[in-house]
Amino acid sequence: MGSSCFSRGNKKTVAFIQKYLKDKQLNDNVTLKGAHCMDQCDKGPLVKIDEELIFHANEQILEAYLDKKFNIKTK
Numbered sequence: 001m002g003s004s005c006f007s008r009g010n011k012k013t014v015a016f017i018q019k020y021l022k023d024k025q026l027n028d029n030v031t032l033k034g035a036h037c038m039d040q041c042d043k044g045p046l047v048k049i050d051e052e053l054i055f056h057a058n059e060q061i062l063e064a065y066l067d068k069k070f071n072i073k074t075k
């Protein structure tokens with residue numbers, strides 16, 4: 001939630017992740033929290049999942065990543 005990532009769209013990204021977790025009933029298994037700047041603003045918006053950084057995060061990239069992470073079959 002650093003200011004650069006926030007201004008590049010992470011507000012939408014957070015909303016998308018929250019909805020994804022709710023829709024997939026994963027809320028009880030996942031901790032979602034904000035973080036300060038990770039000093040890679042030029043690659044933002046940035047999302048960190050476990051120890052992996054996802055650069056230029058958007059809904060499409062995150063949905064594919066999360067589907068794979070949670071072994072969820074896509075449409």
Ligand code: FES
Nearest residue numbers: 002005037038040
């Ligand atoms: S604000 Fe996101 S990496 Fe700096």
